[in-house]
Amino acid sequence: MTATHRLRLGVNIDHVATLRNARGSAYPDPLRAALLAEAAGADGITAHLREDRRHIRDADVAALMAGLSRPLNFEMAATPEMQDIALAHRPHAVCLVPERREERTTEGGLDVAGDEVRLTAFIAPLRAAGIRVSLFIGHAPAQIAAAARSGAAVVELHTGAYCDLHAEGRFVERDAELVALRQGAELAFGQGLEVHAGHGLNFETVGPVAAIPQLRELNIGHFLIGEAVFIGLGPAIAEMRRRMDEARA
Numbered sequence: 245m246t247a248t249h250r251l252r253l254g255v256n257i258d259h260v261a262t263l264r265n266a267r268g269s270a271y272p273d274p275l276r277a278a279l280l281a282e283a284a285g286a287d288g289i290t291a292h293l294r295e296d297r298r299h300i301r302d303a304d305v306a307a308l309m310a311g312l313s314r315p316l317n318f319e320m321a322a323t324p325e326m327q328d329i330a331l332a333h334r335p336h337a338v339c340l341v342p343e344r345r346e347e348r349t350t351e352g353g354l355d356v357a358g359d360e361v362r363l364t365a366f367i368a369p370l371r372a373a374g375i376r377v378s379l380f381i382g383h384a385p386a387q388i389a390a391a392a393r394s395g396a397a398v399v400e401l402h403t404g405a406y407c408d409l410h411a412e413g414r415f416v417e418r419d420a421e422l423v424a425l426r427q428g429a430e431l432a433f434g435q436g437l438e439v440h441a442g443h444g445l446n447f448e449t450v451g452p453v454a455a456i457p458q459l460r461e462l463n464i465g466h467f468l469i470g471e472a473v474f475i476g477l478g479p480a481i482a483e484m485r486r487r488m489d490e491a492r493a
């Protein structure tokens with residue numbers, strides 16, 4: 245396959261909620277940011293309802309479901325509580341992520357290979373409800389093979405290590421990580437999975453990832469919300485879109 249498919253951009257608005265929660269007020273409103281992101285060219289909106297509700301909250305999920313015109317990609321841990329919430333709202337997509345209370349952000353991929361039986365059973369009712377299920381994983385072949393067997397339609401490859409290595413100036417290791425991501429995307433695509441990627445991407449790191457031909461979607465949040473402080477959310481999204489398109493051309 246060549247890079248003929250347009251790469252979708254999902255904008256994660258979690259950190260608009262982080263800012264709101266810092267003051268315990270109603271401002272800034274994540275839905276308003278999501279609507280602005282849609283107007284600026286986001287193909288979808290991503291939000292992660294964590295067990296501790298540190299960024300978006302239950303009422304935000306309802307507001308996003310009611311207010312968005314583009315698909316909601318609902319990130320959540322594979323717990324019974326979150327499954328009930330997903331089944332109540334029926335978002336376009338659910339992305340299952342590992343979650344540990346003490347982590348600052350989603351630090352690694354899901355261990356699908358080590359938890360395959362439980363995850364396969366967990367995915368079945370979501371699929372039956374018409375929700376597209378994605379698994380946030382690393383590029384290890386065993387994880388990809390287990391994801392392909394699990395009933396998930398999509399895998400999202402974790403780009404956090406690639407971005408960290410870039411930020412630390414460890415370019416040889418960064419380039420090796422990029423090769424591994426590329427091979428992972430090829431393998432997952434070959435097994436019939438739609439392939440997404442995300443975590444930690446910014447203007448510097450997005451190009452080489454966007455150039456991976458099998459990818460259909462990138463999910464980007466923290467950098468865009470941070471950059472919005474300096475240039476505005478609309479221009480930050482437009483510039484990310486431009487860099488994705490340039491890498492893909």
Ligand code: PXP
Pocket residue numbers: 256258292319339341349350380400441442443444445463464465466467
């Ligand atoms: N994809 C997944 C599955 C995530 O958990 C996150 C972080 O919530 C992202 C993408 C976006 O990462 P970032 O906020 O670092 O751009």
